[in-house]
Amino acid sequence: MSDAESAERSVRRRRVLALMLLVPIVVATAAWALTYTPLFDAKHIRVEGAVSLRPDDVRGLAGVEPSTNVFHLQPDEVTARLLTDPWIASATVDKDLPDTVVLTVVERRPVGVIDAMGERSVLASDGTVLPAAAATQATLDRLPAVDAALGAPDEPQRAAAASLLGALDPVVAQRVTGITVGQDLSETLTLRDGVTVDAGMPGQESAKATALRAVLRWAATGGHTLAAVDVSAPDAPSATLADGSTFTP
Numbered sequence: 001m002s003d004a005e006s007a008e009r010s011v012r013r014r015r016v017l018a019l020m021l022l023v024p025i026v027v028a029t030a031a032w033a034l035t036y037t038p039l040f041d042a043k044h045i046r047v048e049g050a051v052s053l054r055p056d057d058v059r060g061l062a063g064v065e066p067s068t069n070v071f072h073l074q075p076d077e078v079t080a081r082l083l084t085d086p087w088i089a090s091a092t093v094d095k096d097l098p099d100t101v102v103l104t105v106v107e108r109r110p111v112g113v114i115d116a117m118g119e120r121s122v123l124a125s126d127g128t129v130l131p132a133a134a135a136t137q138a139t140l141d142r143l144p145a146v147d148a149a150l151g152a153p154d155e156p157q158r159a160a161a162a163s164l165l166g167a168l169d170p171v172v173a174q175r176v177t178g179i180t181v182g183q184d185l186s187e188t189l190t191l192r193d194g195v196t197v198d199a200g201m202p203g204q205e206s207a208k209a210t211a212l213r214a215v216l217r218w219a220a221t222g223g224h225t226l227a228a229v230d231v232s233a234p235d236a237p238s239a240t241l242a243d244g245s246t247f248t249p
């Protein structure tokens with residue numbers, strides 16, 4: 001083989017090698033460029049777990065729009081935005097390529113409504129005060145009023161009310177129209193039929209909730225008309241009937 005042929009073959013080998021190295025780079029560059037095309041636009045933005053909040057409000061808070069690029073979306077950043085809303089206790093953001101984002105939120109559970117100085121807010125089961133404007137009207141309509149003996153409930157009163165209301169069985173909670181917390185933190189529930197429930201001082205909320213449900217069941221199954229219930233000592237609850245008689249069910 002002549003020197004010229006050897007040189008030409010060497011040049012060809014270098015060209016083939018250069019091409020082999022270049023092709024993956026070109027492919028990778030093209031693939032990366034593809035991730036910025038409308039193929040990866042967020043055409044589907046699903047909201048899961050929203051009960052009191054409106055799905056559109058969750059989407060707006062997340063800052064995810066149909067033009068958002070799903071491939072380059074940073075879930076941690078979206079989650080941080082969601083958690084700025086006090087209604088949201090926790091959140092996760094999932095990407096389903098090429099065009100779907102799933103926003104899953106766990107809301108704080110609303111248990112009561114506070115009206116103070118003409119402003120309405122929502123009390124959560126963990127004692128957090130939530131903005132009422134974010135809740136649906138259906139949510140607000142079903143919640144009992146939270147009142148203090150004097151003025152608006154302060155933080156200890158709100159915490160006491162939240163603990164008791166949060167412990168109630170859903171069936172019982174639906175019958176509660178209001179709770180009043182005294183300066184000494186004593187608590188009184190008012191039911192839809194006008195029955196008052198003396199819950200006493202904070203503590204043993206689960207036991208009190210169980211006792212209240214038992215008394216209400218006793219009254220319903222026995223055809224008794226209640227006037228008042230006392231579960232301040234949950235191990236020995238009492239019921240006062242419309243005729244003034246008192247029983248320990």
